[in-house]
Amino acid sequence: MSEKNSVIMEVKNINLRFGGVIAIQNVSFNIFEGEIRAIIGPNGAGKSSMLNVINGFYHPQEGEVWFNGEKRPSMEPYQIAKTGIARTFQNIALFKGMTTIENVMTGRQLKMNKNFFWQMLRYGPAIDEEVQHRRRCEEIIDFLEINHIRKTPVGSLPYGLQKRVELARALAMDPKILLLDEPMAGMNVEEKQDMSRFIIDVNEEFGTTIALIEHDMAVVMDLADRVVVLDYGKLLADGTPAEVQSNQAVIDAYLGVPH
């Protein structure tokens, strides 16, 4: 793991409202390069909204997002994807009509640029590019152990595997920061262990910075280097798993609530 003290991403005083609903209220925290950062909190705390702010899908009314030491101007999601932010979704958002390998290949979309002419001929530069990116995707597929379902349409896969394909697709973007929205929701213990192992491997082998939302506290305590706790859109605590776990406000607001 790389040195964990340089800030790669920082959100400052984020305020996000939907009409009368205040989803995020004056939240600030940072993410170090190479760390696994967990975001936890009860349902409706604003966790997913926070990820949506980070990858540009939601535009907060107030606040700043700093990335790589620069204040990020207002951008469209597809532009933000270019800067190296990838994510998975709380409700799986795979391309249902495509196979596993095709889904993973979509992660390379931004790195491919051969024009319509070559695409039509599927020859020369276009096919070279396709082969080169295909190779990387096959590596990721090997890495996540989803070889056996390469050619399967993702719509017919069980839930746990779909989550894994989604991770593969995000990894195919070679992201600097990977945002995972409840990657283990709805999984059994064994699937959760597999997924935890993959997350750690991604972090260690590729050096990818990871921000993840997770409800399972045992998992969070195992995986995360640092934890942000949100509650009703407000920042409740921020620190190492041990610090957060012993924080009285967190115990009252969150750990006391059964999940």
Place this chain on the structure above:
Amino acid sequence: MFYRETGQFKSKYKEELAAFPLAEDKVGIAILLVIAYVFIPIFGIPGLSFEFTMGAIMIPVFIFTITTLGLNILLGFAGQISLGTGAFMGVGAYSCYKIMTIFPDLNIIICVILSGFVTAIVGMIFGLPSLKIKGFYLIVATLAAQFFLEWAFIRVAWLYNYNDSGGIEGTNKEMFGLIVSGPQSDALTRYFIVLTLLVLLTWLASNVIRGRIGRSWMMIRDMDIAAELIGVRPLTAKLSAFAFSSFYIGISGALMVFFWLGAAEVESFDVSHSFTYLFMVIIGGLGSITGSYMGAALVWVIPVLIKEIGKTAFGFDAFVMENFSIIFLGVAIVVILIVEPHGLARLWQITKQKLRLWPFPY
């Protein structure tokens, strides 16, 4: 076990990325090409006159397959619906007519391809609403395009060179000393030209949909929000789909007039035709190139054959048979959609799957 994947290992990704990675598919395509290029021109279709085979079956089926490919690119691959296909064929036909008027000596194939480009631009303009609206509202917008274009084909007399008939008509066009289009052209010559364009356009389409651009269309179709967060720009993806699709539809419209009908008026491009092409895509199978062939063939050939059989075998008059074939087509559509909502292409897939295991049930 006629059809098998096992035992055919791909040592390079490049081989796997080829159009037909399976040897059986390659053989199948080769056989079809030989039938189309050699057998049908020599032997025709058994039981049918040569003229009927060419003029009523083969040439129109090939042309409508190009139309269906075009519409399928938009609807099946990019998920954007359009009811303006008839009118977009009109754009291809009228622009080809104008290009031929302005450049009388230009090779007609080049005129046809240029009219495809004109239609691509028009299609892109009428595709602009898709950036803001989806589904039902987009249908209405494309319907508006259909009616606007129909209006233009009647009111803008410049489009048909101010002639009294209000229609457009092909004249004899030569290529390498051979008359390829117009009243004196030979059906077989036109057959080969249309067939060759169809083969080329099929190849190009299958290339595009398997590459980066084709994937961007399917991403928008399947989950537009995720597509955007991965870096697909909806504007580029949608408009390129409209353009590419319209390119095909425009070419098919020009071919329809100058390589099949010989002349046309606005009725050849009306909304009922748009529906027919939509049926071809849906019956064949959304998002399938093979399905585009099957849908166009079935929807075109069955009514033609019913009419012909009714006329020659039973002596029914054309009007009765016309209605009968419409009813038959309607029933066929409903039955196919109930049996297999994914169209003929899926039925073909299932058959292939069975052939893979044959003679074992599993």
